[in-house]
Amino acid sequence: MRWYLKALGTRKIIEFIVLVIFVIFFLGPLLNLAILAFTGKWNYPDVLPHQWSMKWWTFVFKQEDIPQSIGLSFMIAAIVTGLSILICIPAAYAFARIRFPLSRFFLFSFLLTHAFPKMGLYVSIAVLFYKLGLMNTLLGVVLIHMINVLMFMTWIPTAAFRNVHKAQEESARDVGAGPFRVFLKITLPMALPGIIVASIFTFLNSLDEAQGTFLVGIPNYKTMPIVMYSIISDYPAYAGAVFSIILTAPTIILLLAAKRFVSADVMSSGFQLK
Amino acid sequence: MGILGVLLVIPSFLLLFVTVVVPIVVSFKESLSNKEGGYDLSNYKFLFTDKLMRANIIFSLEVTVVSVVIVLIVSYALAAYMRFNDGKIVKWIRNMYMIPIFIPSVIATYGLIQLLGNHGWVSRWVLLLGGGDIPRMIFDMKGIIIANLWFNIPFTTMLLGSALSGVPNAVIESAKDVGAGKLRMFTQFILPLTYKTLLVAVTFVFMGVIGSFTAPFLLGPNAPQMLGVSMEQIFGVFQEKQQASALAFFTFLLCSFMGYFYIRSMVKEEGARS
Numbered sequence: 001m002r003w004y005l006k007a008l009g010t011r012k013i014i015e016f017i018v019l020v021i022f023v024i025f026f027l028g029p030l031l032n033l034a035i036l037a038f039t040g041k042w043n044y045p046d047v048l049p050h051q052w053s054m055k056w057w058t059f060v061f062k063q064e065d066i067p068q069s070i071g072l073s074f075m076i077a078a079i080v081t082g083l084s085i086l087i088c089i090p091a092a093y094a095f096a097r098i099r100f101p102l103s104r105f106f107l108f109s110f111l112l113t114h115a116f117p118k119m120g121l122y123v124s125i126a127v128l129f130y131k132l133g134l135m136n137t138l139l140g141v142v143l144i145h146m147i148n149v150l151m152f153m154t155w156i157p158t159a160a161f162r163n164v165h166k167a168q169e170e171s172a173r174d175v176g177a178g179p180f181r182v183f184l185k186i187t188l189p190m191a192l193p194g195i196i197v198a199s200i201f202t203f204l205n206s207l208d209e210a211q212g213t214f215l216v217g218i219p220n221y222k223t224m225p226i227v228m229y230s231i232i233s234d235y236p237a238y239a240g241a242v243f244s245i246i247l248t249a250p251t252i253i254l255l256l257a258a259k260r261f262v263s264a265d266v267m268s269s270g271f272q273l274k
Numbered sequence: 275m276g277i278l279g280v281l282l283v284i285p286s287f288l289l290l291f292v293t294v295v296v297p298i299v300v301s302f303k304e305s306l307s308n309k310e311g312g313y314d315l316s317n318y319k320f321l322f323t324d325k326l327m328r329a330n331i332i333f334s335l336e337v338t339v340v341s342v343v344i345v346l347i348v349s350y351a352l353a354a355y356m357r358f359n360d361g362k363i364v365k366w367i368r369n370m371y372m373i374p375i376f377i378p379s380v381i382a383t384y385g386l387i388q389l390l391g392n393h394g395w396v397s398r399w400v401l402l403l404g405g406g407d408i409p410r411m412i413f414d415m416k417g418i419i420i421a422n423l424w425f426n427i428p429f430t431t432m433l434l435g436s437a438l439s440g441v442p443n444a445v446i447e448s449a450k451d452v453g454a455g456k457l458r459m460f461t462q463f464i465l466p467l468t469y470k471t472l473l474v475a476v477t478f479v480f481m482g483v484i485g486s487f488t489a490p491f492l493l494g495p496n497a498p499q500m501l502g503v504s505m506e507q508i509f510g511v512f513q514e515k516q517q518a519s520a521l522a523f524f525t526f527l528l529c530s531f532m533g534y535f536y537i538r539s540m541v542k543e544e545g546a547r548s
Contacts, residue, residue, distance in 0.1 A: 117485025
């Protein structure tokens with residue numbers, strides 16, 4: 001054993017141990033939930049269940065508020081994503097391509113959404129919503145979800161539009177294409193990966209948003225994460241694990257679908273200008 | 275053309291104005307008003323004289339500072355490791371480290387509770403491997419810090435990784451040629467090229483932790499509380515809007531220092547490009 005380890009080199013061994021610690025730390029909680037969700041019986045101190053079953057899945061879907069919350073969450077996420085695309089993509093194009101007065105001021109103003117600690121900002125918003133009668137309304141929930149995404153929904157597409165070479169647009173214009181056609185046929189397709197990443201990120205962000213909704217949406221707008229809060233305290237761990245998988249599934253599916261677009265560079269362009 | 279640019283930007287700016295600027299002004303005014311309808315500093319005085327509130331503030335600052343330091347060290351090491359090494363293990367880490375960014379915070383917190391809790395998966399494994407009982411890890415300060423590491427290390431690694439990939443290989447080669455040691459190479463070449471991103475990372479982690487709610491709400495101690503939890507309670511349970519506003523504003527002040535440097539470095543960057 002010892003000669004084998006020596007042949008491998010201490011460096012390799014340390015690397016391996018570090019990797020194992022990382023995997024346990026970051027994937028352990030998720031793996032644990034995945035196992036719990038398909039458990040029938042699991043007594044302490046066994047490390048694996050001795051009976052597997054799907055019974056908690058039927059239990060979860062029989063609860064009244066759970067399917068309802070799934071529908072509500074997806075509806076809100078769709079509204080938020082649609083509205084943000086409508087509002088932010090034109091602005092991103094303007095920042096990347098049009099010279100206009102105060103453009104830098106406008107571009108940086110989006111930093112404000114991330115320049116305050118979240119719960120502090122939400123409480124301030126709730127104070128305002130309370131005065132405006134927006135507490136416990138769909139509009140209020142949608143607005144609070146949009147704050148989180150405004151910055152990267154504008155910045156990631158801005159970076160994407162900026163990366164489209166002007167020369168390509170100009171050559172299209174030289175052969176007689178109008179500005180709108182150039183945008184549709186050249187600029188938009190080339191910036192699309194960035195826009196897709198931003199949109200997916202927006203959708204997931206809205207799907208997962210918990211604290212803001214908890215503050216302004218209770219009691220009528222119980223989205224999935226809000227239901228999860230009560231599941232944690234009221235239901236057995238198995239049911240919580242099942243619901244966790246339901247809540248995480250859209251994330252994993254969308255990420256796998258967009259895997260080739262999502263990179264550290266594209267993502268970090270949403271949080272800093274480069 | 276300039277008018278068009280402004281028109282494209284105005285809708286998103288208005289949204290930003292209504293959801294960020296107005297609430298902050300309103301809550302500032304609210305935080306200064308006292309029960310008799312006049313204006314004074316009584317709500318702020320409460321923050322610093324109330325024993326429980328003072329404990330909460332100190333507790334939050336401790337958790338935040340410890341989390342920020344650990345997150346930065348681990349993330350920088352991980353990002354640098356991925357940048358300057360190649361091989362199977364690096365490839366694995368590269369493929370996996372971004373997963374936690376997309377996992378809903380409620381789910382991750384729940385997973386950590388199940389994994390680390392009393393009779394959780396870790397304690398079962400430790401028992402199997404002959405380790406005896408493990409010390410309590412959640413429902414106190416350690417739990418919140420562990421959760422903060424889980425949430426912030428991947429994101430920070432992503433930011434720093436993208437900055438480090440911007441360090442040209444030529445710089446490192448030439449540093450090696452003039453015989454710079456590892457430490458000198460880091461302090462004189464790599465750090466100066468990435469310190470702006472480091473600043474962004476510090477800001478995001480600091481504000482993320484100070485304004486966090488889900489993790490401390492679910493796996494923190496009942497007292498003292500993190501400011502996010504305490505704020506929600508003052509607003510939602512005690513219905514003390516003025517006090518909640520004052521607390522929100524206090525967290526803004528704590529972060530304004532960091533926020534200022536973040537915004538300034540972004541503005542400088544953008545100024546250099548145009």
